[in-house]
């Protein structure tokens with residue numbers, strides 16, 4: 001790591017966070033907190049994530065919202081039954097036509113919530129620790145100048161893998177796009193961010209003021225886009241990271257992760273390489289009856305503008 005990044009790592013990494021919900025509730029001093037779970041067909045897991053956050057509702061957390069990304073399963077019902085407010089993505093900013101993708105629902109979630117601080121959690125997590133939300137809020141509530149807090153964790157790969165002993169995969173095999181695309185891309189194009197352990201992690205917290213000032217990449221590029229833009233606009237010291245223990249989630253296929261990687265890379269290139277024209281659809285090859293058939297997957301390559309600019313345009317009628 002470069003010197004400045006090593007210094008940042010030492011100052012802005014909490015490897016053994018010990019904030020309690022009680023202490024942080026006292027530290028809020030009038031600030032409010034929204035927890036947002038984006039969810040697309042997560043009926044199996046969303047109730048568990050909501051249940052893990054629910055005990056904090058009314059003290060550290062002021063609102064708990066699942067933003068439904070067009071699910072066709074029982075995600076909304078399960079989330080509601082577990083105690084969340086559920087908002088359909090097209091009910092937020094109803095005059096703005098919906099685009100697909102994760103970044104889109106996170107962007108809309110800002111207009112559906114009001115907390116001064118916003119915590120995002122993926123809704124495909126399983127067995128998440130009770131302190132995920134508390135620890136993500138620690139630096140925001142107690143350290144001046146911090147605007148974005150990323151979680152980091154052990155990431156077990158809960159899939160059978162040839163050639164890998166169970167205990168290796170169980171400890172560190174997960175985060176394939178993180179390790180094979182995101183971190184190498186940052187090392188090449190924004191090495192100051194090489195100390196961020198989980199640049200893609202879906203568990204992070206930020207000030208509303210920061211989030212509303214930044215563009216949101218439409219698809220899976222949203223996390224790395226927010227990280228790069230926070231660094232560019234506010235500097236390294238506005239970013240912190242906190243060890244959350246272990247993160248387990250629902251794994252997607254390598255093919256699906258190829259499209260995620262393409263969106264992550266596109267978001268990096270658009271921010272780090274002037275003149276990048278935007279990526280083509282991703283061609284993957286699928287074996288069918290002894291032949292290899294090309295299959296094109298769309299790559300989301302556009303950003304939503306900062307929500308604050310939209311609100312200003314509406315207020316001034318421009």
Ligand SMILES: O=c1ccn([C@@H]2O[C@H](COP(=O)(O)OP(=O)(O)O[C@H]3O[C@H](CO)[C@@H](O)[C@H](O)[C@H]3O)[C@@H](O)[C@H]2O)c(=O)[nH]1
Pocket residue numbers: 038039040041042068069100101102105121122123124177199200201202203220221222223224249250252260264
């Ligand atoms: O169109 C979408 C796609 C996903 N999701 C939700 O977003 C979360 C994360 O999606 P997932 O498909 O599980 O992503 P991962 O394969 O786990 O991708 C990792 O890497 C992505 C790229 O940075 C991040 O967006 C993810 O948070 C991070 O977990 C889940 O709750 C999904 O239900 C939506 O709400 N709408």
Ligand SMILES: O=C(O)[C@H](O)COP(=O)(O)O
Pocket residue numbers: 155156157173174175176177178179200201250251252257
């Ligand atoms: O963050 C990532 O790299 C993706 O979520 C993939 O994670 P996985 O390899 O644990 O499925």
